Amino acid sequence: MSCPTYRAYYLLRAAQHHFQRQPHELSAEQNQWLENTVVNQQLMESKVLASVESAHVRVPDETLRQSLDEIEAQYEDVDAFFDDLQRLDLTLSTLTDLLERQLRVELILERQAAKVESATEAQARDYYATHPQQFIKPERRQAWHLLITINPEYPENRRDLVLDRLSAIRTEIDGDLERFKQQAQLHSECPSALNSGEMGWIPQGHLYPEIDKALFELHAGELSELIETEVGVHLVMCSDIQTEQRIPFEDVVSTLQEKLTEAQQRNAQQAWMRSLS
Numbered sequence: 001m002s003c004p005t006y007r008a009y010y011l012l013r014a015a016q017h018h019f020q021r022q023p024h025e026l027s028a029e030q031n032q033w034l035e036n037t038v039v040n041q042q043l044m045e046s047k048v049l050a051s052v053e054s055a056h057v058r059v060p061d062e063t064l065r066q067s068l069d070e071i072e073a074q075y076e077d078v079d080a081f082f083d084d085l086q087r088l089d090l091t092l093s094t095l096t097d098l099l100e101r102q103l104r105v106e107l108i109l110e111r112q113a114a115k116v117e118s119a120t121e122a123q124a125r126d127y128y129a130t131h132p133q134q135f136i137k138p139e140r141r142q143a144w145h146l147l148i149t150i151n152p153e154y155p156e157n158r159r160d161l162v163l164d165r166l167s168a169i170r171t172e173i174d175g176d177l178e179r180f181k182q183q184a185q186l187h188s189e190c191p192s193a194l195n196s197g198e199m200g201w202i203p204q205g206h207l208y209p210e211i212d213k214a215l216f217e218l219h220a221g222e223l224s225e226l227i228e229t230e231v232g233v234h235l236v237m238c239s240d241i242q243t244e245q246r247i248p249f250e251d252v253v254s255t256l257q258e259k260l261t262e263a264q265q266r267n268a269q270q271a272w273m274r275s276l277s
Helices: 003-019 028-049 052-056 061-072 078-087 092-114 121-130 159-173 177-187 191-195 209-215 249-275
Strands: 140-149 198-203 232-242
Touching (some): 003 061, 028 092, 028 249, 052 092, 061 092, 078 092, 140 159, 140 177, 140 209, 159 177, 159 232, 177 191
Antiparallel strands (some): 140 198, 140 232
């Protein structure tokens, strides 16, 4: 197998798998990424296929057929598929051979992973106890938002008039959530106006810094002062607060066991590959 042929195949597969694009649609940066990885990928596959285990692995015809169909399904029609093969100087026979090679490598590695026993609940509990910060649900606030933009091109959106309008709106709301919803529907230029200004449950650090700071200084039921950002002038209201909580072990044990098992399987595959000459 020549390197250009292998690269053409890898380009086809990686373009779809990593970038959800056809090879001719890749950017220069994406093509460079492929150039940097194709040689290592080929060397890795060659080592795996030269192993003793490789002799005992065969790709089922149905699996190969299904994988070919999946590649073709990425194209608008069969003509586009064969046009790309021609552009890459690949034949259907060569593509099939290279796909079979890749699938065989994957099956060999899967067999190494299958030798690893699933992580136990005790292992999951130990990880939970030694990584407490990974299981903290941060404080969140139920936020409501009203925005009027500043745009000198429109007389009503001059900064001084916007500040006056929002000051009057703030007085009208007077800390009442139902009034806030009404005013957001009437005046807000934020898309959240379609939902009465509701932004949902927001953790800290997900909004403009000025809005974020104001929101997390409010008590439940409080309305902010006017907040000015590069977008415009805002009002935010906090209707409820969920304090920081630790996620119970029972809620994450299954996911933890899965992730720990996957990590152990990757380690086993890497150790096996390092053992190959």
